[in-house]
Amino acid sequence: MQNASASPLSVFVVEDDDNILQVLRFMLQRQGYQVAHASDGRAARAHIEASKPPALVLLDVMLPYVDGFEIINIIRTHPVWASVPIVMLTAKTMEHDIVRALDAGANDYVLKPFQPNELLARLRRFLPPSR
Numbered sequence: 001m002q003n004a005s006a007s008p009l010s011v012f013v014v015e016d017d018d019n020i021l022q023v024l025r026f027m028l029q030r031q032g033y034q035v036a037h038a039s040d041g042r043a044a045r046a047h048i049e050a051s052k053p054p055a056l057v058l059l060d061v062m063l064p065y066v067d068g069f070e071i072i073n074i075i076r077t078h079p080v081w082a083s084v085p086i087v088m089l090t091a092k093t094m095e096h097d098i099v100r101a102l103d104a105g106a107n108d109y110v111l112k113p114f115q116p117n118e119l120l121a122r123l124r125r126f127l128p129p130s131r
Contacts (some may be wrong), residue, residue, distance in 0.1 A: 009055040009127060010034040014044045014071060015089070016063050018114070024058065024089075027116055033127070041066025045074055053081045056126050059106070061097065069104055070087040076105040087125035089114060 011033045015021045018039075025035045036054060037046035042065040057075060061068035068088060075081045088101045091112040098109050108122050 001053070008032055008034045010036055010046065011123075011127075012036045012038070012044075012051075012054040012057045014041075014057065014059045014063065016040055016060060020089075023116070027120060033119065040064040041068075041071055042085055044071050046083055048074055048078055053084045055084075055128070056123060057084055057086045057122070059086055059088055061092045061101065066068060069100060072101065072104040087123060087126065089119070115124045 009030050012030075013021060013024050013035055015024065015037070016039050019029075021037060021039070025037070028035050033055070036047065036051070038047050041063040044059075044063070045066055048071075056124070059068045059071055063071070065098075068090065072086055075084060075086060085107045086105065088106045088109040090097075092098075093111055100102060101109055107126060110119055110122055
């Protein structure tokens with residue numbers, strides 16, 4: 001848990017659509033969170049291997065190079081990142097994709113297009129207040 005003198009909590013966003021990324025960055029920063037970003041699966045894997053874990057990962061499924069399902073596996077098997085909450089944010093609406101993500105270790109699954117207030121409410125389930 002974060003104390004008042006510590007730096008803001010961070011959210012790692014893995015999203016290849018720049019328009020969606022900008023909306024997410026704006027939403028999260030307005031709530032007081034720092035945002036780290038990767039635009040493809042290879043960059044996400046490199047970030048996971050080189051960085052301290054964030055408070056939460058917001059993860060797309062359909063990514064270039066390494067898909068979101070594999071990123072879940074990378075996070076869940078990483079000794080330091082394994083307990084980080086993962087919220088999927090994706091256009092993949094088929095039940096088998098949702099079940100696959102949840103079974104792989106995602107904590108929640110939000111469909112695109114998303115409602116900003118609903119997404120923030122879902123994220124608050126896993127994030128302590130940033131302020």
